[in-house]
Amino acid sequence: MTRYLLRRLFLMGFVFLALSLLAFSLGYLFPGDVVQNVSGLRPIDDNQRQQLISYYQLDQNILQQYLAFLGRITQGDWGLSFSSQQPLLHEIKLLLPATLELAAYALLLSFIIGIPLGILAAFKPDNIIGKSISALAMVGYSLPIFWWGLLLIMFFSLALGWLPSAGRIGVLYEIPHSSGFMLYDILQADINYRNEALHNALQHLFLPTIVLATFPTTVMIRFVRDAMLNVWEQNYIKTARAKGLNRGQVLYRHGLRNALLPVIRQIGLQFSTLITLAMLTEVIFSWPGIGRWLIDSIYQRNYPAIQAGLLVISTMVITINMLTEILHAFFNPLARRG
Amino acid sequence: MNLSIKHFVYPIYSCAMLSALLLLAGCQPQLPEAARSGLVYCSEGSPESFNPQLVTSGTTIDIISQQLYDRLVDINPDNGDIIAGLATSWQVSADGTRYQFTLRDNVSFHSTHYFSPGRKFNASDVVFTFNRITDPLHPFHLQGGGVYPYFQSVDWASLVKQVEAIDDHTVVFKLQRPDSSFLSNLTTDFAAILSAEYGQKLLAAKQPAQIDRLPVGTGPFRFREYQKDILVRLYRNKNYWRGDTQPEQLVFDIVPNNARRMAKLFTHECDIVSYPRVAELELIAARPDVTVQESTSMNVGFWAFNTQKPPFDQLAVRQALAMAINRAAILQAVYYGQATPAYGILPPTSWAYNDGLPAPVYSPAKARALLAEAGYPNGFTMDIWAMPVQRLYNPNALKMAELMQADLAQIGVKANIVSYEWNSFRQKLGNFEHDSVLIGWAADNPDPDNFFRPLLSCAARDSGSNRANWCDPAFDEIISEALLTANQQQRRALYLTAQQYLHQQQPLVAIAHSQRFQAISSSVSGVTINPYGGIALQHAKRVEP
Numbered sequence: 055m056t057r058y059l060l061r062r063l064f065l066m067g068f069v070f071l072a073l074s075l076l077a078f079s080l081g082y083l084f085p086g087d088v089v090q091n092v093s094g095l096r097p098i099d100d101n102q103r104q105q106l107i108s109y110y111q112l113d114q115n116i117l118q119q120y121l122a123f124l125g126r127i128t129q130g131d132w133g134l135s136f137s138s139q140q141p142l143l144h145e146i147k148l149l150l151p152a153t154l155e156l157a158a159y160a161l162l163l164s165f166i167i168g169i170p171l172g173i174l175a176a177f178k179p180d181n182i183i184g185k186s187i188s189a190l191a192m193v194g195y196s197l198p199i200f201w202w203g204l205l206l207i208m209f210f211s212l213a214l215g216w217l218p219s220a221g222r223i224g225v226l227y228e229i230p231h232s233s234g235f236m237l238y239d240i241l242q243a244d245i246n247y248r249n250e251a252l253h254n255a256l257q258h259l260f261l262p263t264i265v266l267a268t269f270p271t272t273v274m275i276r277f278v279r280d281a282m283l284n285v286w287e288q289n290y291i292k293t294a295r296a297k298g299l300n301r302g303q304v305l306y307r308h309g310l311r312n313a314l315l316p317v318i319r320q321i322g323l324q325f326s327t328l329i330t331l332a333m334l335t336e337v338i339f340s341w342p343g344i345g346r347w348l349i350d351s352i353y354q355r356n357y358p359a360i361q362a363g364l365l366v367i368s369t370m371v372i373t374i375n376m377l378t379e380i381l382h383a384f385f386n387p388l389a390r391r392g
Numbered sequence: 393m394n395l396s397i398k399h400f401v402y403p404i405y406s407c408a409m410l411s412a413l414l415l416l417a418g419c420q421p422q423l424p425e426a427a428r429s430g431l432v433y434c435s436e437g438s439p440e441s442f443n444p445q446l447v448t449s450g451t452t453i454d455i456i457s458q459q460l461y462d463r464l465v466d467i468n469p470d471n472g473d474i475i476a477g478l479a480t481s482w483q484v485s486a487d488g489t490r491y492q493f494t495l496r497d498n499v500s501f502h503s504t505h506y507f508s509p510g511r512k513f514n515a516s517d518v519v520f521t522f523n524r525i526t527d528p529l530h531p532f533h534l535q536g537g538g539v540y541p542y543f544q545s546v547d548w549a550s551l552v553k554q555v556e557a558i559d560d561h562t563v564v565f566k567l568q569r570p571d572s573s574f575l576s577n578l579t580t581d582f583a584a585i586l587s588a589e590y591g592q593k594l595l596a597a598k599q600p601a602q603i604d605r606l607p608v609g610t611g612p613f614r615f616r617e618y619q620k621d622i623l624v625r626l627y628r629n630k631n632y633w634r635g636d637t638q639p640e641q642l643v644f645d646i647v648p649n650n651a652r653r654m655a656k657l658f659t660h661e662c663d664i665v666s667y668p669r670v671a672e673l674e675l676i677a678a679r680p681d682v683t684v685q686e687s688t689s690m691n692v693g694f695w696a697f698n699t700q701k702p703p704f705d706q707l708a709v710r711q712a713l714a715m716a717i718n719r720a721a722i723l724q725a726v727y728y729g730q731a732t733p734a735y736g737i738l739p740p741t742s743w744a745y746n747d748g749l750p751a752p753v754y755s756p757a758k759a760r761a762l763l764a765e766a767g768y769p770n771g772f773t774m775d776i777w778a779m780p781v782q783r784l785y786n787p788n789a790l791k792m793a794e795l796m797q798a799d800l801a802q803i804g805v806k807a808n809i810v811s812y813e814w815n816s817f818r819q820k821l822g823n824f825e826h827d828s829v830l831i832g833w834a835a836d837n838p839d840p841d842n843f844f845r846p847l848l849s850c851a852a853r854d855s856g857s858n859r860a861n862w863c864d865p866a867f868d869e870i871i872s873e874a875l876l877t878a879n880q881q882q883r884r885a886l887y888l889t890a891q892q893y894l895h896q897q898q899p900l901v902a903i904a905h906s907q908r909f910q911a912i913s914s915s916v917s918g919v920t921i922n923p924y925g926g927i928a929l930q931h932a933k934r935v936e937p
Contacts, residue, residue, distance in 0.1 A: 137815075138620050211659045219655050225623050225643040226430040228616070340652065342622050350621070354813050 058383055058390040066376050073372070077365045078123045084357040088112065094134030094142065094358035127365070133358045137351075142362040146344060150366065151234030152222060153343035157332050159259065160266035161321070168271040169317070172278025173310075179283065187275060194272035199331055203265040203338035210261060218258050220340035227251045262339045269331055270324050277320050281313040288312075315386050322378030326371045430641035431916065431932050434653045434662035436782065437814075438621050438646050441536065442607035444584045445525060448541045448857065450783065450834055450926070453581045454666065455624055455644050458928040460502075461584030461609035464493055464518065465575060469922045472838035474575050478513065478585055478610065479563075488570030488878060493518070495561045499633045501587045502614035506606050509589060513610055515557035520588035522555045522565075531595055536604050542582040542836070544855035545846035546573070571875045572883060576839035581926045584609060612637040612930035621646055637930040638918065650782065657682060657911055663934075664919060666927065668911045670728040670787055681914050687921040689908035690835030692737045692843070693785035695776075695796070696859035696900040697828045703772060704827065710898040712762035713828075715755050716803045717796055719903060726792045727904055734902035736891045737833070737843050741923075743880070744840035744887035749895055756802045763803060771804025777821070777829040780811045785832030785906050792830055792903075822856030829859050837924050840887050844871045848899060860899035867893055 081092045089106050090096050098106065107113055111122040126132070132142040171187050178184040211219035222236050223229060229236065229251060230243050236259075240251050285291065286309065294304045333345025340346070344363060351359035383389045439452040444461060447453065464479040479493035499513040523530045525540045526549045543549070551574070554566040567574065577583065590608040594600050607615050612634065613626035624644040628637050645662060647653045650669055656662040658679065668676055668684070677684045697704040697713070704710060719733055732740065735749040763771060776796060778789035786792065790811065797807045812820060821829060835842050845852060850868050852858035870893065874886035894900075908921055918931035 140620075207655070212655060215659060218661050219659050220647070220652060220661065221645075224661070225432055225625075225645045226641060228625060228641075340647065342619070347621075 164270035168274025176282030457581035573841040580836035693832035708766035862899035
């Protein structure tokens with residue numbers, strides 16, 4: 055296991071090296087003035103320019119510049135956003151929790167719904183329940199998320215008026231910012247309208263979570279179903295049955311544990327799709343997260359912000375990927391050899 | 393098997409129940425007090441600054457001016473008269489160069505989480521406010537770039553010689569020359585009064601930049617928080633001197649997307665939406681829970697040529713282009729008939745309106761002849777810059793540009809449509825990088841000068857707000873002369889001449905004066921459209937159903 059971990063970490067080091075090189079080169083590849091792209095400051099007068107060039111070591115050779123870039127990134131100096139002239143890292147810190155919160159709930163929902171449904175579909179692959187679950191999963195898998203989100207807004211917000219159409223919480227509820235995770239912030243805030251605020255926040259969370267959970271849920275259903283069908287054919291299941299265990303016992307002790315192993319790995323693989331979909335969901339529901347911010351930045355040609363957003367999101371995806379790989383290896387001795 | 397199925401069905405069942413509960417609960421929203429008397433205004437953009445002196449954008453003015461600040465004098469929105477604001481009375485000297493204001497007693501600046509005022513409003517605040525604009529040695533003059541667009545466009549620095557506090561309650565403005573639009577300029581949303589004490593405190597704390605970010609004024613609401621691109625939160629100013637502010641809380645929810653703003657109005661997430669799309673008015677009016685308000689507004693949408701750039705420096709070319717445009721089609725397709733065709737830049741509701749101006753001609757044949765005469769028998773290629781945002785005076789500049797592109801093709805002129813993100817768009821316009829631009833102007837006060845000097849004077853060209861890049865000494869002389877007298881008859885005569893002159897010179901083509909619309913939830917009363925500048929929300933009130 056230790057050897058496996060070391061090997062993984064070594065690999066991760068290379069990935070991050072490549073990522074930092076890409077992010078570094080973006081400052082030069084983006085159109086416009088390099089000093090502006092790197093610092094995010096604008097407009098820049100001549101006096102400032104000299105200072106900035108020496109601060110960012112732009113007069114040095116390219117290796118020096120890269121090392122200086124690495125130093126700044128690790129020290130938390132990520133430059134300024136073109137549009138707000140605020141430090142990027144600060145902006146990202148405010149926005150990232152919103153995205154993580156949404157993604158986490160959606161992922162959780164996809165487990166809660168996807169795994170049982172998948173098992174159910176595997177048990178009765180040929181009867182009406184199994185077939186309709188598979189059909190539903192297929193439909194959900196092919197739904198364009200934009201269309202699906204708008205449809206839900208049209209139905210639940212505009213036609214029925216039950217749920218709000220945008221945002222994280224009704225704007226009239228003032229929630230003091232502490233962690234950035236809305237539900238946590240509400241619960242530990244010192245306000246006399248906590249219950250109402252919580253209720254309101256849940257209402258806001260409902261549609262985006264459903265929309266974002268749709269895709270991972272269907273993936274989960276299909277994956278669990280296939281894995282379960284596969285495991286159910288194995289000899290050790292037959293042995294266990296032959297030893298006299300009933301179906302429930304076999305399912306818990308032998309079936310689930312083996313079928314869910316690849317699912318753990320799947321979480322890591324799905325995470326990057328989940329983040330991409332979260333960006334779309336954020337746009338549809340005006341969710342103030344990093345995805346919407348990044349898309350706005352692209353529209354506004356806010357290069358420093360694009361660079362920082364890329365760095366954060368890629369780091370996040372790579373880390374989660376790696377963590378689930380390690381977790382998978384931890385549960386599955388076979389994978390450690392790979 | 394039975395066992396396992398039950399096990400797996402249960403979580404699904406409980407999930408479904410939970411969702412059903414959520415949905416049902418959604419039917420009866422229970423609002424706490426802080427939210428119940430609060431009001432949500434859905435704004436089309438983020439404010440650029442919290443100091444009205446520094447901006448001209450209507451979006452920003454709507455959010456900050458009337459809510460956070462007061463002015464020395466105000467306009468009565470009903471008849472356009474100048475009424476008392478922070479100044480209770482004023483005297484003008486016989487030669488019209490000395491204005492003495494008596495200030496209101498017992499007015500407090502906002503007490504917020506970042507500033508507690510130690511004294512009441514007095515004359516030093518007025519001096520502080522106006523010296524910031526004119527005095528290069530003022531500690532805040534260069535803060536925020538030292539650009540005061542509105543004041544520069546009316547040549548404020550060369551007009552005001554001195555602002556002097558005689559005592560705590562008396563302040564005197566000494567002018568270089570008489571200027572009949574002076575009081576009107578003080579009523580605009582840009583002439584907000586700042587706190588000198590707050591300025592001193594920020595200087596002592598070495599945080600001068602905060603003055604434009606964390607505002608302190610005397611207006612009906614005080615600042616609470618601003619989350620960029622998300623919201624601006626204001627609280628009621630309990631000590632407001634007019635004393636009749638209704639909403640406890642006022643939130644500006646920033647929703648740049650039109651359709652989304654409408655959706656939020658329909659789901660009651662917004663109470664007020666400004667500038668609903670004209671195309672959707674019928675749809676909105678059909679709903680029982682939303683009211684549409686309409687009012688004539690002082691504005692003009694126009695097509696300005698960069699008159700320093702060939703071939704637009706030739707009068708014949710400008711005239712030809714003006715003739716090539718089919719306005720009737722534009723009025724129908726872009727304004728949906730909810731606008732008056734413009735003959736000149738001044739709207740018909742102004743007292744200086746020249747009703748003798750000939751109606752614009754639409755004649756591609758004549759336009760082609762004029763072009764040939766100017767030396768372009770085969771036309772030329774040009775850019776039309778279309779602003780990327782919706783404004784009252786031009787609800788859809790891109791569509792207008794497309795229509796004009798087709799019209800221009802008729803006379804052999806190939807037009808390219810150019811657009812940028814709004815902030816860079818205006819920056820590039822200020823540098824006069826354009827050939828021609830579709831933009832417009834909404835009045836800040838009822839004085840006709842507000843249409844001439846900020847739009848077409850040489851001073852406005854230097855400050856970048858003269859989109860036609862046009863500087864004509866003869867025209868400047870007419871409009872300056874009109875400011876020297878307070879006699880309305882004489883002024884009117886001069887403005888009629890000015891309009892005639894513009895008609896001849898055609899630095900820009902006026903297209904339409906648009907109606908202003910506003911959609912309000914039926915449960916809110918007390919909001920009216922102010923024909924001069926920003927929206928005022930202190931009287932808005934939620935009516936219990």
